[in-house]
Amino acid sequence: MRRTQLRIALLALPVVLVGGVLMAPAGAEPATPASTHDAGPSNADNPELVRIQLTGADMLDEVVAAGFDIEHGLKRVPNGIEGEAVVTAEQVAELEAMGVEILGDDESFAWSDEADGGIEALGAQAAQSFSHEQTVRIARADWFTTKGQGFLYVEARTTSGQQTNPIVTMQLENDLGAGTSFGSTRTMSRFVDSGQYMFHRNLFKLDTRPNQIRVTSSTGGVATGFVSNWLEDAAPPLTANPAYKWDFVDGYKHPQQLYSRAEEIARQYPGIAQIVYLPYETNGYQRKAQATIGGTGQAAVVVSSAAWGHEGGNDITVEFVNRPGADLPLAVEVNGTAVRVLLAKNASGALASTAAQVAAALKTQSGGLIDRAHPYRTNAGTGVVQASAPVALTDFLDQKRVGAPDGEVPRGPATIPVLRIGKHRDGRNPGVLIQAQDHAREWVPATTTLETAERLVHNYKSDKETKKIVDNTDIFLVLSNNPDGANYSFYNFASQRRNLTNHCADDNADPARRNSWGVDLNRNYRVGSGHDGYSGGSTSCISDTFQGPEKLSEPESKNIVWLVEKYRNIKFMMSVHSNGGQLFWQPGAYIANGRITTPRPPLRDELFYWQSAARILSQVKAHRETVVTPENVGGSSDVLYSSAGNVREDMYHTYGIYAFGWEVGGSIYNPATGNWQGGSFQPAWVGNPELVSGHAETMEYANGIMEMFRIAAEWGKDNKKPTSQLVPGGGKYSGPVDVRFESSEPATIYYTTDGSRPTFDSPRYAATEFREPGQVFHVTETTTFHWFSVDTAGNIEQNYDPSKNDTRNNYRKATITIAK
Numbered sequence: 001m002r003r004t005q006l007r008i009a010l011l012a013l014p015v016v017l018v019g020g021v022l023m024a025p026a027g028a029e030p031a032t033p034a035s036t037h038d039a040g041p042s043n044a045d046n047p048e049l050v051r052i053q054l055t056g057a058d059m060l061d062e063v064v065a066a067g068f069d070i071e072h073g074l075k076r077v078p079n080g081i082e083g084e085a086v087v088t089a090e091q092v093a094e095l096e097a098m099g100v101e102i103l104g105d106d107e108s109f110a111w112s113d114e115a116d117g118g119i120e121a122l123g124a125q126a127a128q129s130f131s132h133e134q135t136v137r138i139a140r141a142d143w144f145t146t147k148g149q150g151f152l153y154v155e156a157r158t159t160s161g162q163q164t165n166p167i168v169t170m171q172l173e174n175d176l177g178a179g180t181s182f183g184s185t186r187t188m189s190r191f192v193d194s195g196q197y198m199f200h201r202n203l204f205k206l207d208t209r210p211n212q213i214r215v216t217s218s219t220g221g222v223a224t225g226f227v228s229n230w231l232e233d234a235a236p237p238l239t240a241n242p243a244y245k246w247d248f249v250d251g252y253k254h255p256q257q258l259y260s261r262a263e264e265i266a267r268q269y270p271g272i273a274q275i276v277y278l279p280y281e282t283n284g285y286q287r288k289a290q291a292t293i294g295g296t297g298q299a300a301v302v303v304s305s306a307a308w309g310h311e312g313g314n315d316i317t318v319e320f321v322n323r324p325g326a327d328l329p330l331a332v333e334v335n336g337t338a339v340r341v342l343l344a345k346n347a348s349g350a351l352a353s354t355a356a357q358v359a360a361a362l363k364t365q366s367g368g369l370i371d372r373a374h375p376y377r378t379n380a381g382t383g384v385v386q387a388s389a390p391v392a393l394t395d396f397l398d399q400k401r402v403g404a405p406d407g408e409v410p411r412g413p414a415t416i417p418v419l420r421i422g423k424h425r426d427g428r429n430p431g432v433l434i435q436a437q438d439h440a441r442e443w444v445p446a447t448t449t450l451e452t453a454e455r456l457v458h459n460y461k462s463d464k465e466t467k468k469i470v471d472n473t474d475i476f477l478v479l480s481n482n483p484d485g486a487n488y489s490f491y492n493f494a495s496q497r498r499n500l501t502n503h504c505a506d507d508n509a510d511p512a513r514r515n516s517w518g519v520d521l522n523r524n525y526r527v528g529s530g531h532d533g534y535s536g537g538s539t540s541c542i543s544d545t546f547q548g549p550e551k552l553s554e555p556e557s558k559n560i561v562w563l564v565e566k567y568r569n570i571k572f573m574m575s576v577h578s579n580g581g582q583l584f585w586q587p588g589a590y591i592a593n594g595r596i597t598t599p600r601p602p603l604r605d606e607l608f609y610w611q612s613a614a615r616i617l618s619q620v621k622a623h624r625e626t627v628v629t630p631e632n633v634g635g636s637s638d639v640l641y642s643s644a645g646n647v648r649e650d651m652y653h654t655y656g657i658y659a660f661g662w663e664v665g666g667s668i669y670n671p672a673t674g675n676w677q678g679g680s681f682q683p684a685w686v687g688n689p690e691l692v693s694g695h696a697e698t699m700e701y702a703n704g705i706m707e708m709f710r711i712a713a714e715w716g717k718d719n720k721k722p723t724s725q726l727v728p729g730g731g732k733y734s735g736p737v738d739v740r741f742e743s744s745e746p747a748t749i750y751y752t753t754d755g756s757r758p759t760f761d762s763p764r765y766a767a768t769e770f771r772e773p774g775q776v777f778h779v780t781e782t783t784t785f786h787w788f789s790v791d792t793a794g795n796i797e798q799n800y801d802p803s804k805n806d807t808r809n810n811y812r813k814a815t816i817t818i819a820k
């Protein structure tokens with residue numbers, strides 16, 4: 001019996017490729033992949049990309065807290081989480097010491113395509129029949145095809161899933177169409193996260209679409225269920241119009257290019273576009289000029305300029321002078337921008353100033369040129385400082401990485417423009433916020449967002465579907481929400497994730513740490529925050545998930561809150577990231593102990609999210625058959641990991657905005673190898689157009705964003721009242737009966753069973769469990785249900801008014817009469 005199959009992964013080379021493509025003409029490829037680490041700090045000697053496996057979210061937290069850069073490209077596998085890390089040999093040893101498994105090229109997890117075969121049927125299954133007390137429930141059974149291959153994805157739960165002695169196993173069988181028998185037994189994988197049983201699941205290739213599946217647990221529970229289609233095989237309504245214009249973006253764009261094009265669009269299309277400038281300037285593409293001088297270890301002095309590098313800091317030199325003579329005091333001379341530290345000497349003429357003493361003298365006697373000087377890292381600075389020729393301080397920002405674009409990067413704070421597109425920008429239409437590139441190294445989200453802007457303005461006059469979008473929505477596009485970090489990623493250090501703000505105390509403020517500073521903007525928000533004990537944000541200023549010194553400490557996150565508070569019509573949001581091939585919503589964070597998530601969206605919103613996700617992802621698929629699989633869709637902490645303080649939790653829970661998160665790129669089926677292939681942060685722009693390609697990802701995910709606009713436009717026009725029913729309906733039953741509610745569209749159903757009129761305070765019909773449909777009521781005695789439903793746009797069934805004493809009492813009613 002085999003559960004998993006190890007196979008060749010053929011993962012795309014990383015993260016670190018691609019510098020030279022940036023300014024190359026459209027379609028050009030980089031001649032040679034450039035390392036991004038050439039301008040990195042001194043401790044980044046020869047880092048390499050390795051595949052790693054972690055036992056779970058706890059280990060992920062530990063590894064990230066230790067400063068490892070392993071965010072994104074992460075994937076849940078049955079026994080934990082797989083990911084990528086760019087690490088040196090020394091760091092590999094450190095990871096292994098923490099219990100991380102380093103995977104060989106052929107060791108990535110892949111779901112088995114082969115049935116277990118030969119497994120004996122479990123004796124209990126024939127005896128089971130449908131019951132509300134069933135111990136096995138099927139949550140999903142999804143069929144999809146991609147690139148000529150069929151797949152079946154199944155999630156099922158056993159009520160004994162948490163039991164560990166013995167662990168309850170689950171077997172899955174499928175038929176091969178209506179009227180065929182069950183066969184091809186497979187063992188499902190048990191998914192446990194942060195100590196909690198989640199569900200069992202399987203994804204496997206299948207050449208024929210099954211009609212039904214059957215799941216059997218080792219404790220004798222059985223469930224059967226029908227197979228649904230995951231995603232539509234529809235032509236994209238927009239690109240299906242032969243006159244439709246698309247494919248505008250011709251390569252990766254740095255923030256200056258993105259912003260100037262946004263401003264140009266607003267000038268060219270003033271009837272439907274404008275710029276909204278965000279009020280909080282970023283902290284800037286700028287750093288203090290620094291050097292570590294005087295020796296190593298206890299003798300080293302870390303010096304930082306008072307002025308930013310480009311505002312004079314880079315002009316400062318610091319010299320440690322050994323004067324002739326004996327019994328000389330420590331002194332500092334300043335001549336223009338030249339700082340000379342005259343080191344003390346003892347009675348026998350030897351140098352006698354310690355690093356701590358020199359640092360103290362520099363801070364107070366450098367004429368204001370130096371305002372931060374301290375011993376190295378955690379040292380007390382007890383070592384005697386050695387003489388040094390003049391050292392020029394530098395902010396290191398003029399050290400361009402190989403393959404970086406030409407041209408000067410503007411230093412200093414940036415103002416972020418929001419490109420607002422819509423015929424009526426007065427609040428009457430639902431707003432949709434697309435926020436790209438919170439994470440600097442994620443270049444495809446920015447080009448995807450720019451492509452959607454170009455499609456909207458170029459097709460407005462000629463394409464009626466586009467006109468419907470522009471006339472009926474109010475779109476806010478943040479093409480890059482992290483310009484300082486993005487510039488650092490383009491020009492200095494391609495793997496930069498965070499912004500450029502250095503919040504570190506002296507122990508981590510030396511220039512060798514400069515690629516480890518910054519705040520993870522998608523950990524800096526207020527709901528489910530690491531500051532409140534949620535998992536997945538780090539308190540370490542050098543961690544790649546550093547959550548910031550406090551909630552909303554960063555201008556970039558303050559801006560997003562400002563925007564949704566100023567434009568209260570914003571009802572939809574997509575935070576666009578790369579890479580991984582995932583579509584997320586809430587919950588996205590939990591407290592690890594007990595796995596306590598942020599509140600789960602009620603059934604109505606969960607259903608609306610799923611319905612919207614299927615539409616959005618069907619449009620992605622329409623471009624080149626990329627399928628984001630259902631195992632990668634849902635609450636992000638359910639399908640990936642807890643990310644404390646992410647923007648989606650704040651937007652949804654504080655403002656009621658439907659807030660998606662997207663990991664574009666990656667996880668694409670490669671029929672040539674028969675495997676799913678991962679992506680990268682900066683894939684070659686053209687690359688392999690069928691697999692990993694920045695251009696292809698931009699085009700397909702722009703399709704998806706256009707569908708999100710259509711969803712918002714329809715939502716804004718929705719005045720159709722929902723309908724709902726009890727299934728089976730009211731009537732006489734000879735014994736106990738299981739009933740549930742169904743509604744015509746995602747809706748919240750408020751109900752009573754005590755004869756009272758239902759109100760907004762009445763119980764809400766809920767899901768059986770997360771990722772499952774609505775609950776089943778086991779009715780054993782005569783019961784009358786009163787209820788009404790409310791859709792996502794607020795329409796109420798039959799125009800009932802639950803807030804007033806509506807004498808019509810036109811809520812829904814049904815009585816289940818049970819004969820005694």
Ligand SMILES: [Zn+2]
Pocket residue numbers: 072438439442577578
């Ligand atoms: Zn990201």
